[in-house]
Amino acid sequence: MRSLRFRITVGVVLGQLLVLGLATWLGYQLAARGLTQQFDEALLTRARTALNFVEQEMSLVLVERERMRQLPPTPGEVAEELQIWHEDGRCLYRSESLGEADLPREEVGLGACLVQDGTLSDGTSARLLTTRLGVLHVEKPFWKKDVTYDTAEVILVVARERSRLDSALGVLLGGVLLGDVLILITAAAVAHLVAQRSLRPLDKLGDRVRGLDVATLGALSSDDQPRELQPLLDSLNDLHSRVDDALRREKRLGATIAHEFRTPISELRALAQVALADPDDHEYTRRALEQVDDVSVRLVELLDMIRRMDQLEEFEGDVSRESVALSDFVEEQVTELHASEVDLSGLEEDLTVLANRSALASIVRNLLGNSVLYRTSGSHTRCVAQRNAEVVELSIENPTTDLRPEDVPHLTEPFWRASPARDDRERHGLGLTIARGMCALSGLGLRFQLDGDCFVATVSFPAVLSTSE
């Protein structure tokens, strides 16, 4: 797992690198262009100066070599070569260092300049400026009549060693790059420090969370915590709240299960102790053993219910569905339960739902069983199945006076009973819990409502097929 600090540091350095790289490239390009332009301007000045030494005589344009020697030296004795051509192609002048060689001559327009990279005659890298300039000259001596002036054009190429320019550019580039590296190192160090400092509250929060156990489980305070950690704190506190609820539920369930086991265990102990107190009372001993067997069966049933409830989640994903004709199915369950006084006239025909048959049987039997047991004396349980939009709903209704509206949310809690007066000794109080779990696993909805004194349990089936479809 990569460190967050490392990620922040690398991110900052990469960002810095990108910005610096762009800035360096741009800066260098601008600086290099400026230096080169200066260099080229010096070349142009040199060319113009050299033009002053072009002689103009009658019908002649020439360059005196001796006069050309009067050209001021280049600053720093930089190697330089110069060549001048007449427009007719005659070479008017060439630097001695050229010998018989020519500098490269490019075609340029009058007054135009072309600057390019090239080499001196000795192969040294150089900057070459080519320009074409006009000079005035007369056809005959100016004191004669009808003197006419004419113009001639000369092509001038100045080549100057560029090692200094290159060296300056190199120094510039090196300096900038060195600066960049220093900036990057500093930025990385600062980013690391800032990340470390900024993430310290996260470490502290981690320590606090790590230090929590069941005994010290409590909401985390947002005091002294940066605003950015508030969502995390909120999430942790929300998680804590859910864990706390789950622990409470588990604790309550554990206590309730223990409670449910107390009576059968009392029965077993009382039977054993009373039987052992008078072993000669064979009749009672036999009867006690029969009762021990009955109690054991009840205990096993209770254990099975608890195990089924506990294992509900393990079956998740194994719920296969098939088409079930709802009204026929409900009728079958009523018949198998031997439930009397159940009104099935509200079941619409031709309603087919997708459900797991055994899970649905468990759900419907639980709901029917409760309805029959808890309905008011002399009343009926009514089953209604109908299609609403894309949902089929099966409702099992019964009048009751035992429930209050505030009891409804507790109905699926394990072992919950509405009345402290226990009228349902043979029931464990787990049926609706299991029905709820079965519904959740089967993708069915289950809701309860109390309309006045009518209790309604409704199972909703999301996927609907009709037999005609």
Next chain:
Amino acid sequence: MRVLLVEDSIVLQEALQKGFSRQGIAIDVTGDGRQGLSLARNNPYDVLILDLMLPGLDGMSVLRELRNAGSDLHVLVLTARDSVDDRVAGLLTGADDYLTKPFDFEELSARVTALARRKYREKAPALTIGPLTIDTTTRQAFLGEGSIELTSREYSLLEYLAYRRGQPVSRIDIEDHLYGTANLPASNAVDRAICSLRGKLAEGGGRDLIRTRRGIGYVLDEPA
């Protein structure tokens, strides 16, 4: 001693009825809260053993209604609810004792006996009347140094008379405390039991311990 057990577990009802009956304790049982309340109001029980989760009317309501009606019946709450809150609520509502399930029958029996003693304001487990000593813990009677062999019913009769020593106890009173509503005795059952008990006491030298008050009943007291 006469006890009412209000417990909805048929198995417990039967086992406790058997156990207490063997000890000569008259016991009535019911599994319904309302019926239990009615029985407790209308019969002279020494102790009521009361479960809390009952059909009809829950145990706390039974207890509350008894106390509201001014009953001083000694009540032992026998329940699966074991939390401190439940115990406190039970005792504050008027229970004299609280025993959680699962329990030991001997402990239940001892607590019931202790509650019965409290009813007759006896603190010591041994009752002494002249040469007669009754150990309510072991349910044995002694005359001087020698023990008397008594049936459980004879012991119960002797214990009941001893609790009310010096006071005349009517036949009906004895019937009520010796026999539960389910076991109606023969019309001369009390006389026969008294006769049998007198005979055994006389054998041990306690001839004049039980005297007859004509038209009133029987008195157990030190010989004059």
